[in-house]
Amino acid sequence: xxxxxxxxxLVTLTEGLPVMLNCTYQSTYSPFLFWYVQHLNEAPxxxxxxxxxxxxxxxxxxxxxxHKSSSSFHLQKSSAQLSDSxxxxxxxNNAGAKLTFGGxxxxxxxx
Amino acid sequence: EAAVTQSPRNKVAVxxxxxxxxxxxxxxHNNMYxxxxxxxxxLRLIHYSYGAGSTEKxxxxxxxxxxxxxxxxFSLILELATPSQTSVYFCASGGTTNSDYTFGSGTRxxxx
Numbered sequence: 001x002x003x004x005x006x007x008x009x010l011v012t013l014t015e016g017l018p019v020m021l022n023c024t025y026q027s028t029y030s031p032f033l034f035w036y037v038q039h040l041n042e043a044p045x046x047x048x049x050x051x052x053x054x055x056x057x058x059x060x061x062x063x064x065x066x067h068k069s070s071s072s073f074h075l076q077k078s079s080a081q082l083s084d085s086x087x088x089x090x091x092x093n094n095a096g097a098k099l100t101f102g103g104x105x106x107x108x109x110x111x
Numbered sequence: 112e113a114a115v116t117q118s119p120r121n122k123v124a125v126x127x128x129x130x131x132x133x134x135x136x137x138x139x140h141n142n143m144y145x146x147x148x149x150x151x152x153x154l155r156l157i158h159y160s161y162g163a164g165s166t167e168k169x170x171x172x173x174x175x176x177x178x179x180x181x182x183x184x185f186s187l188i189l190e191l192a193t194p195s196q197t198s199v200y201f202c203a204s205g206g207t208t209n210s211d212y213t214f215g216s217g218t219r220x221x222x223x
Binding site (some may be wrong): 034044046050098100 | 140142144146151152153154156159161169191201205206207210211212215216217
């Protein structure tokens with residue numbers, strides 16, 4: 001069945017180091033991937049989404065590339081900031097307009 | 112500004128009681144969704160709707176009902192609340208296939 005897997009539940013980094021949050025998926029139909037970010041006591045908000053024209057989506061210094069060959073859509077940033085500390089969700093929009101979410105990765109950035 | 116508004120923000124309910132969570136959207140989206148968020152489980156889909164009058168079961172519908180009386184409103188109903196339904200509930204609206212969602216601010220429900 002359709003699923004999204006985020007292997008790390010918790011990631012702790014030092015400010016300035018690169019960020020990579022993993023996301024793999026299984027999708028019956030052509031995948032359309034999203035990353036959402038949720039800060040403490042707030043709603044999840046869209047961070048970025050995959051495109052179908054091979055453009056690499058970027059937002060707030062984060063980027064992700066959809067690799068259909070490996071069924072992955074990892075989130076990356078070259079230098080972590082304290083304000084990046086949040087809960088990150090990867091999600092896939094299957095046919096029928098339903099988002100399937102991964103279990104989430106909590107990123108903590110330390111000074 | 113288009114938005115998704117949930118009420119109440121916080122709710123304490125008694126086991127066996129009836130709870131109704133409300134959601135209103137001004138995005139003019141056809142699709143609306145109810146998720147619950149629990150540590151270790153992420154966001155899990157309870158019920159969703161493709162438009163007024165329609166409700167569909169999500170991945171964890173047991174113990175919940177939904178109602179979509181209009182394009183703007185989508186309610187989640189717990190007829191007999193149980194402590195296992197203590198959670199944070201998010202409503203979201205979305206447009207067409209492959210579109211993203213807009214989430215409400217969440218309702219924190221405690222069932223005692």
